[in-house]
Amino acid sequence: MTFYNQIVDKGRLKKLVAWAYRNYGAARSSQVADNLKDLGFRYATRAGVSISIDDLTVPPTKRGMLDSAEKEINSTEAKYARGEITEVERFQKVIDTWNSTSEELKDEVVRNFRQTDPLNSVYMMAFSGARGNMSQVRQLVGMRGLMADPQGQIIDQPIKTNFREGLTVTEYVISSYGARKGLVDTALRTADSGYLTRRLVDVSQDVIVREIDCGTHRSLKVTAMKDGERVKIALGDRLLGRVLAEDVVVGDEIIGSRNQYIDGDLAAKIGKSVESVRVRSPLTCEAARSVCRYCYGWSLATGRPVDLGEAVGIIAAQSIGEPGTQLTMRTFHTGGVFTGEVAEQIKAPDEGTVKWGKGLSTRKVRTRHGEDAFQVELAGDLIWTPSGSGKKKTYSVTPGSVLFAADGDNVEKEQMLAEVTAAKSTRSTERATKDVSTDLAGEVFFANLIAEERTDRQGNTTHIAQRGGLVWVLSGEVYNLPPGAEAVVENEDTVTEGTILAETQLVSVNGGVVRYQPESREIDIITASVLLDQAEVRKESSAGHEQYVIDTAAGQQFFVKSYPRH
Structure with missing residues (x-):
């Protein structure tokens, strides 16, 4: 008898029923499903799970996280004001900062629930998969995060509060964009998704299983689905229900032969033994006006080879069309909150020194936030050594990752060491014009800056810097000397406050007696x-x-x- 001594959430429940169906057939597994249903109802009734406002506990560390994010953004704004970074880099940095803060806060919400109140109603419902998801819980007790405006552009001013604390008037107005978008999309896209299904059925209705084996030797190579170095779908999970196009040989042993259906055990065995395998596919099937049984594989409705005469084309059309409605509803449920991918960040655990491992090859780059950093060209290790006593830590960095600490740098606690890229990023360039204005009057000097003149078709001449440099403004007070004034200082002289710069002579055209009061500015002749x-x-x-x-x-x-x- 098999016992599962672990927490059973929605995903594990699916696996449990699938295991019962695979091993004991439809009749026995329907009894298991009935018993699970009764068990669920009994304990749901006993628990009496409900929600009150006291269940919405905001993590105590939230304030500190927001303060550190705001400090980082103020630093970015100062860099932008000084002209060190462009408008695009400033916007990207602000968006990434708030997005990563929102993600960290979400993790903190989970940690807070798990450590302080594991039987919290909101936590149990969201994490069992019964009701709600992490995106909604984050808005309830974390922060709503970044929103999109009516044009779909992300607003760089996030909603820092949550529904438990209550929104300010400005945050409420920003929220209304996303809420309205959700309602309008639900109304408009439902029709689109239905029409998509209809068109898919129209083109695929003739695809029916008419043969057992078309005899083709063409096939597809299947590997694990990866996002950079991270495995999204393992090879074993992609093979279930398919048919091998050629023998799978590991050492001297044939673990799978051509035209063999791949069940769960064989899929797991192949997944552990090889990196890739060739399988038959409807795309390579050579049956005339149809698909053969071997190229199609299992019918996932029964977990057995597909029957002859099965309308697999219509099943495929419905399978693609059905999630269309689900995707439409997703905006409605999250209320237009922006969620983006956060690159894996390596931060210093404590004060210490960073060393680059042997073989780590880098080149200098400017990051998308306008910061100077090093991009990894050949993979290697990043070694962090604590200042006091403690163990060294070694981090693996892949090509394309960005290092923010040079070899031998001293680092502080929580300082960013590296950003490990999950995927091969496609470089997108965007040209932006930013005015750098001065609040000083004076003479302009260029340092390491070569200006090049360019004339367009309209005859407009512009001066473009060939390479980066500095623009100095020689500033000071400008004194306009009256006619006849005589300077008493020489060019390039150093003067102090109160130094006489020039003298002027007043000449009288008439002779007479001069009379003036010492405190008066008037002279009488x-x-x-x-x-x-x-x-x-x-x-x-x-x-x-x-x-x-x-x-x-x-x-x-x-x-x-x-x-x-x-």
Whole structure:
């Protein structure tokens, strides 16, 4: 008797039923499925799983993670303002920073549930596969993350709160884009997916199994499906139900012969023994206007060779068309939240030194975030040695990976050492124009910068830098000297605050007596004077105003405009 002493989630439940069907047939496995159903209902009733707001526990480390992400983004913005990185690099860095923060927070949510409350209702439902998924739980207790605008562009301002904490007004408006997109897509794409199924059936309805063996020697080579170095689908899983096109020989032993159906045991054996195998396929079948039994393989509905007369074309059309509706609904359920691939990052566990292993070959590159780094050309090891006592750590880096620490560098805790690329990245170039403006007035000097003149068809001349360099602005105060001013300093002289730079001469066209007050900026020149002999000064009042009058012996009278000093 076989016992499974482990947690049974949705995926393991599928494997359990498949194992029962494969080993004991349809009748026995239907009894197993019934018993599992009763068991599930009994314990679901007993558990009484429900959700209250207390079940939505936000990880306590969230605040710190957001703070470190914001610090990184402020540093990026400062680099952008200084002209060190382009607009595209700034945008890419911001998107990647928030995306990786969102992923780290999701992992922290899982860790928090597992360590503090493994019987939490939300955790049990999401991780058993009964209701909801990790994307939805992340929005409930992590952060909603990056959203897309109506044009499909990612907004570089993420939603940092979750539904448990509540959204701000701005975050609510940004959220509404994704929600509306979900509703509209559901309405529009359902019809498209149905029409796709109809067209697929129309072209494939004549493909029917009409022969047992077409006798072809053509075949397809099947290997494990990989994404870079990561195996997505193992070779054994891809072979189940297919037919071998040629013998599989390991050493002196033939473990599989031509035209043999591959069951679970043989698939596992081949998967462990060889890297690739040749199998028969409907694509290489030579049967006229149909497919033969050997080229098709098992009918996955029964787990046995397909029957003659089976309409395999229509089954294929329905199989491709059916997920179309599911994919349409996916946007609706996640509410337009952006989820992107995060490259595997290697961070320093603690303070220490980084060494490159032998054979590791690199070249200098500028990353998509505008940072200087090293790209691995020949695979090798990255060795981290702690500052104090402790064990060394060795990390394998594949070609295409990016190293942020040079050989022999001292690193701090949590410092990024490398980014291991999961797949062969296709290089996409995007040209962006960014204005670098100065807030200083002055004279421009180029350092290591060669400007080249280019004239387009319209006759417009532009100056383009052939290679990178520095633009210096010689800044300072500009003094405009008045006409006739004479400089008292020489060219290239060093001056301090308060130094006299120039002197100006005021020339009077008239002669006279100079009079000026020390605190005044005005100079009076008295050009003429009169000496009054035998004159007397008297004060007279007129209409309430007093004034001084000078009477001379000759009978002349002068009104005094200025008062005499006493």
